[in-house]
Amino acid sequence: MNNVNTSVGNTSVGEEEYTLYGKSTITESLRGLTFQISANSFFQTNTHQAEVLYKLIEDCAGLRGDASEIVLDLFCGTGTIGLTLAKKAKHVYGYEVIAQAVADAHRNAKLNGISNTTFVQGDLNxxxxNFGKHFPKPDIVISDPNRPGMHMKLIKFLLKLKAPKIVYVSCNPATCARDIDYLCHGVMEQNIKGCYKLKSIQPVDMFPHTPHIECVCLLELC
Structure with a gap:
């Protein structure tokens, strides 16, 4: 892969990308599904532990399996979480800022014969x-942000949305604690009340012998 960056700054994702040799994607299997991943799309590098992580997310989501529930998948990436939940959901709506990852999500849905998903490119910050007008009210929200956590605009939206259940997946315990505090106790300086209760939190050791972990948190509406 040749990634072209014309700016003076150092960046891992340039303006243009060319495949010089071989395929432009790699293929991974998770939870019985096949995923094709482009160079600039995020995917869990430890696939053995990713199996554990996504099984835990599925258990926390607790979908009934009668195809009656709506799932909102925030920071959906290549669709890994949403597609693993789709088999039990009525429909999954995924949002992701990286266009290439959204294209991968569409391709992965088709590759696995899954038709009850909608993936949209959008900056959740x-x-x-008008954001909530683009999908029906979800029964379950999955939020898997990057290390900075969720923007205050998104936290306010979730507090107004009042979905019955939120599964928050985090790679940064500090921002995870901050966002959960907002969801449970509100934003005092802005006179916004919290409306969730933390039911469980489970760390997953994605990178053994390092300080880096993923946490899966289950929040339910009070």
Whole structure:
């Protein structure tokens, strides 16, 4: 892969990308599904522990399996979490900022014969009051942000949305604790009340012998 960056800064994702040799994607298998991943799309590197992680997410989501529930998959990436839940859901709506990852999610849905998913490119740090009009009210929200955690705009949206259940997946315990505190206790300086209760939190050792972990948190509406 040749990644072209014309700016003076150092970046891992440039303006253009060319495949010089071989395929432009790699293929991984998780939870009985096949995923094709582009160079700039996020995917868990420890696939053995990713099996544990996604099984835990599925257990926390607790989908009934009668195809009646709506799932909102925030920071959906290549669709890994949403597609593993789709078999039990009525529909999964996924949002992701990276266009290439969204294209991968569409391709992975087709590759696995899954038709009850919708993946949309969008910056969840820049949502407005119209964001919730693009999908029905979800029964379950999955949120898997990067290390900075969720933007305050998204936290406010979730507190207003009041989905019955949120499964929060985090790779940064500090921002995880901050966001959960907002969801449970509100944002005092902005007079916003919290409306969730933390039911469980389970760390997953994704990178043994390092300080890095993933945490899966289950929050339920009070």
């Amino acid at each position: 820049k949502i407005d009051e």
